[in-house]
Amino acid sequence: MIAVPLASAADAGGVAGRAVVVGAKLEQTATGTRLILVSSQPLSATPFALEKPDRLVLDLPEVNFQLPAHTGESGTGLIKSFRFGLFGFGRSRIVIDLAAPAHVASVVNTPLLKDLGSTVTIDLERLDREAFHELAGIAHASTPSATPAGNPAASGASAASSRDPRPLVVIDPGHGGFDPGAMGGNGDVEKTITLEFATTLAAELERRGHVRVALTRNSDTFVSLPDRVRFARDQNAALFVSIHADTLTGVANVQGATVYTLADHASDADAARVAEKENRVDQQAGLDAGENDEEVVSILDDLMRRETKVLSVAFAQKLVQSLEPHVRLNKNPLRSAAFLVLRAPDVPSALVELGYLSSDADRASLASARWREEASRAIANAIEARLQERPAAAASAAAQEN
Numbered sequence: 001m002i003a004v005p006l007a008s009a010a011d012a013g014g015v016a017g018r019a020v021v022v023g024a025k026l027e028q029t030a031t032g033t034r035l036i037l038v039s040s041q042p043l044s045a046t047p048f049a050l051e052k053p054d055r056l057v058l059d060l061p062e063v064n065f066q067l068p069a070h071t072g073e074s075g076t077g078l079i080k081s082f083r084f085g086l087f088g089f090g091r092s093r094i095v096i097d098l099a100a101p102a103h104v105a106s107v108v109n110t111p112l113l114k115d116l117g118s119t120v121t122i123d124l125e126r127l128d129r130e131a132f133h134e135l136a137g138i139a140h141a142s143t144p145s146a147t148p149a150g151n152p153a154a155s156g157a158s159a160a161s162s163r164d165p166r167p168l169v170v171i172d173p174g175h176g177g178f179d180p181g182a183m184g185g186n187g188d189v190e191k192t193i194t195l196e197f198a199t200t201l202a203a204e205l206e207r208r209g210h211v212r213v214a215l216t217r218n219s220d221t222f223v224s225l226p227d228r229v230r231f232a233r234d235q236n237a238a239l240f241v242s243i244h245a246d247t248l249t250g251v252a253n254v255q256g257a258t259v260y261t262l263a264d265h266a267s268d269a270d271a272a273r274v275a276e277k278e279n280r281v282d283q284q285a286g287l288d289a290g291e292n293d294e295e296v297v298s299i300l301d302d303l304m305r306r307e308t309k310v311l312s313v314a315f316a317q318k319l320v321q322s323l324e325p326h327v328r329l330n331k332n333p334l335r336s337a338a339f340l341v342l343r344a345p346d347v348p349s350a351l352v353e354l355g356y357l358s359s360d361a362d363r364a365s366l367a368s369a370r371w372r373e374e375a376s377r378a379i380a381n382a383i384e385a386r387l388q389e390r391p392a393a394a395a396s397a398a399a400q401e402n
């Protein structure tokens with residue numbers, strides 16, 4: 001039986017308007033395995049399947065899990081183990097590691113006595129491998145990274161756009177407002193170049209019509225790095241592309257575009273320097289760069305980060321490939337470092353340094369409308385190619401990376 005303080009569930013849930021889950025147990029049924037949650041209110045759950053390893057994921061509205069330590073670590077029947085936690089803003093997830101291929105046959109909310117809450121009964125039934133494989137394929141069409149979660153209430157900020165099934169690409173023009181970014185010797189300012197380029201890229205993507213596009217800023221205003229990340233996450237962006245232009249003092253012959261992804265340890269000293277410089281922005285603005293670290297306190301975080309990292313690197317590789325025939329690239333065009341603006345755990349992200357304001361050749365490129373259009377087409381190609389690839393491939397790549 002579930003031994004839980006039901007009254008406290010109702011109290012806590014009533015205050016925040018957010019479900020509190022205080023109990024979870026597994027049981028075997030005649031047809032499969034059942035996960036029962038005790039919640040302060042009914043929950044909607046949108047399931048999808050992932051292979052390699054076999055998992056069932058349940059997308060939920062934001063839930064405050066108050067479960068005993070070690071809950072979910074061991075399983076029974078079809079369920080090997082399960083994990084739960086916040087997944088981005090206003091959303092939570094349960095990830096079930098399967099002992100055998102299975103699907104969610106039903107999710108039933110049953111009110112508890114005296115309206116003290118609800119039990120949520122999630123019934124899993126066995127599937128054969130082929131059917132599970134098919135399910136994993138179908139489910140990916142609605143993977144939350146590509147489209148808003150099935151239940152609009154589960155993803156508040158994206159509710160307005162949930163009618164448009166096209167994936168959202170967030171373009172992030174670096175710097176702005178009192179933060180000019182890098183300065184070229186001749187008065188070129190990074191914040192202006194990034195906005196100009198981002199606008200060209202957004203227009204190109206919109207013209208093609210396969211994705212939705214949003215900019216983190218569309219005027220000369222300051223936006224903090226955490227706010228840029230939050231903007232993408234709140235809207236369930238499928239990809240995030242940050243646009244910058246570097247400068248090097250006293251070195252005129254370093255030139256070309258470079259694509260960066262997030263890594264704890266920089267790929268090289270130059271990458272570390274660039275990240276350090278780009279991260280300094282918020283300190284200059286009097287903001288604590290780590291302030292939104294508390295936002296995600298999920299134990300799913302590691303898993304999400306790993307999958308997001310695989311997708312981010314694949315995207316960055318595609319960017320380099322796509323830019324190469326059209327744009328002068330840095331001699332080492334694919335690098336990684338600890339960029340704060342690339343830290344969304346659930347949005348694949350890359351940062352493009354278009355070139356060096358300290359290079360005459362790069363400055364001339366950046367000033368050319370034709371160059372900007374050509375580079376935008378190349379980046380748009382990479383974005384579309386990335387979003388068309390089946391996420392299943394990335395999920396299995398993530399599994400293999402483990």
Ligand SMILES: [Zn+2]
Pocket residue numbers: 174175181182190244245246278
């Ligand atoms: Zn910059």
